[in-house]
Amino acid sequence: MLKSLKIKNYAIIDDLELELGSGFNVFTGETGAGKSIIVGALSLLFKGRSDPSIIKKGADKAIIEGVFEINDPRLKDILDDQDIEYEDELIIRRTISKEGKSTVKLNQSNVTLNFLTELISPYVDIHSQKDSQYLLNSKNQFSILDKYAFDNDRYQTFSSTYNKYQEKKKDLEKLQKANYSEREIEFLQYDLKELEDAGLSIEEENDLIDKENFFKQSEKILNNLNQANSLYHKDGGVKENFYEIINLLNIDNDRISNLSSKLNELYYDLDDKFSEVNVILSSLQNDDINLDYVEERLYLYSKLKRKHKCDTAQLISKQNELKNILDEYENIEENLIIKQKEMTDAYNKAYEIANNLSKHRKEKALELEKRIKDECVELLLPNCEFKIIFDECELNNHGIDDIEFHVSMNKGEDLKPLKNVASGGEISRLMLALKTVFARLSDTKLLIFDEIDTGVSGKVAFALGQKMKLIAKDCQVLCITHLAPVAACGKCHFYIYKQDNDEYSYTNIKLLNKKERIEELAMISSSDVNEKSLAAAEELLKDGQGD
Numbered sequence: 001m002l003k004s005l006k007i008k009n010y011a012i013i014d015d016l017e018l019e020l021g022s023g024f025n026v027f028t029g030e031t032g033a034g035k036s037i038i039v040g041a042l043s044l045l046f047k048g049r050s051d052p053s054i055i056k057k058g059a060d061k062a063i064i065e066g067v068f069e070i071n072d073p074r075l076k077d078i079l080d081d082q083d084i085e086y087e088d089e090l091i092i093r094r095t096i097s098k099e100g101k102s103t104v105k106l107n108q109s110n111v112t113l114n115f116l117t118e119l120i121s122p123y124v125d126i127h128s129q130k131d132s133q134y135l136l137n138s139k140n141q142f143s144i145l146d147k148y149a150f151d152n153d154r155y156q157t158f159s160s161t162y163n164k165y166q167e168k169k170k171d172l173e174k175l176q177k178a179n180y181s182e183r184e185i186e187f188l189q190y191d192l193k194e195l196e197d198a199g200l201s202i203e204e205e206n207d208l209i210d211k212e213n214f215f216k217q218s219e220k221i222l223n224n225l226n227q228a229n230s231l232y233h234k235d236g237g238v239k240e241n242f243y244e245i246i247n248l249l250n251i252d253n254d255r256i257s258n259l260s261s262k263l264n265e266l267y268y269d270l271d272d273k274f275s276e277v278n279v280i281l282s283s284l285q286n287d288d289i290n291l292d293y294v295e296e297r298l299y300l301y302s303k304l305k306r307k308h309k310c311d312t313a314q315l316i317s318k319q320n321e322l323k324n325i326l327d328e329y330e331n332i333e334e335n336l337i338i339k340q341k342e343m344t345d346a347y348n349k350a351y352e353i354a355n356n357l358s359k360h361r362k363e364k365a366l367e368l369e370k371r372i373k374d375e376c377v378e379l380l381l382p383n384c385e386f387k388i389i390f391d392e393c394e395l396n397n398h399g400i401d402d403i404e405f406h407v408s409m410n411k412g413e414d415l416k417p418l419k420n421v422a423s424g425g426e427i428s429r430l431m432l433a434l435k436t437v438f439a440r441l442s443d444t445k446l447l448i449f450d451e452i453d454t455g456v457s458g459k460v461a462f463a464l465g466q467k468m469k470l471i472a473k474d475c476q477v478l479c480i481t482h483l484a485p486v487a488a489c490g491k492c493h494f495y496i497y498k499q500d501n502d503e504y505s506y507t508n509i510k511l512l513n514k515k516e517r518i519e520e521l522a523m524i525s526s527s528d529v530n531e532k533s534l535a536a537a538e539e540l541l542k543d544g545q546g547d
Helices: 035-046 073-081 113-121 138-149 152-178 182-198 202-233 240-246 255-285 291-308 311-330 332-378 425-440 458-471 516-524 530-543
Strands: 002-010 013-019 026-031 061-069 090-095 101-106 110-111 122-127 384-397 401-406 446-450 478-481 492-500 505-512
Touching: 013 035, 013 240, 013 505, 026 035, 026 458, 035 061, 035 113, 035 122, 035 255, 035 446, 035 478, 035 505, 101 113, 110 113, 110 291, 122 425, 138 401, 138 425, 152 240, 152 332, 182 291, 182 311, 202 240, 202 291, 202 311, 240 255, 291 311, 311 332, 332 384, 332 401, 332 446, 332 458, 332 530, 425 446, 425 458, 458 478, 458 530, 492 516, 516 530
Parallel strands: 026 478, 026 492, 122 446, 446 478
Antiparallel strands: 002 013, 002 061, 061 090, 090 101, 101 110, 384 401, 492 505
């Protein structure tokens, strides 16, 4: 549930704050007052690219902040995994700068917009005016059905087998295209033999590089070791002088004698350690590694890498790839038969599972048809017939089904594609019927409607309001409306209006009390507030609230 909303410097909104109620919240106001701007800000809070053009003129940044109540254990688990601290609220804050930069915070923790969208999308459904047109597209209709029919195990099984079929199909097509000339085969054979004869390995190349680097420094190393050895062992060198110092300290004095004893131990330890220098020096002087061989091998590695424009690991892979190509081509007719059979077997398996998936869809389609029909009756479409028509198509990543929603809105009419027969008001009601079904099936906690009542009036509008009021028993509903019968059904009624100061116009909002609601309903209904319209508005509010 969305507990509160703050919008600052967004479009014509200067600084707006509102506390929202649970259940059904309605928003009314004059055209141009900023009703849809609030929906836009809410949408931008959860998703969408930042657009600096929405920042109020003269401001450096726009800020949108929503406070949500947390009561879903799965949501809490995700927050725990991300080390995001929380109590019983989730504060989402999005800031957009005039440079186009966007920052998103969850309870003061910085997160990416993608993470926020994935986190919130299962719980929030925003229906804008363009979503009714979404319903007319058969591809979108397919998505709606699959959302209703979704069975994770069934869909995963099909996806896995279909991907395997695609792999086998690509293998066959690749082999079918492998129509090499004799000249091309000779080139491939030459390249393979060259790589095999080279006997490449990453380990050898690294070892050769180490040896080359050492040889380049060997003269300096030998010189330094010889100098060190001379300084230590020569007459008057470190060893001789150190020994003489110890003799000089051989005095009958406890303190000096103790020092002399320690230096004597150090002398013998130093002599043992320095003997290792002689060992290293001897091994270097007697090293029989051939520098010419090292450089020759490294040149071969370099030449092959330049020729094939890749590194050593890729050269080794290329060698294996060439071998496989030549092996396959050598027995191409036999391999084509094998690849064809593998692809056919994979196709048959995928088709079998797709067929089972189609049966499942058709069963769920019957359920959805009945539920939509029941909802349409409550939305004053008693003669509406709703049918999901299936056609088999070529196997694809969705299966073998093409579907289209067909309807008949009037008694005695034939079923026809939805896009050909439904008016704007009828599509709005059908969309609301779908939203009602899916809100009950999903995790939706917040459902936002931006003028879903377009094209309806009178009893139909009241039926829409009652339907949204019913949905609001299971999740919070926010509805932008221009119809009094819809507004009368809301639990909380907010009035959106525009004000002017000396410099600019800005949008404001207020929660109406009962008296103010009656006046607003009268204004919406007749544009002339008098005793008669007020009495009618009071009666409408009473009916909408079920008092």
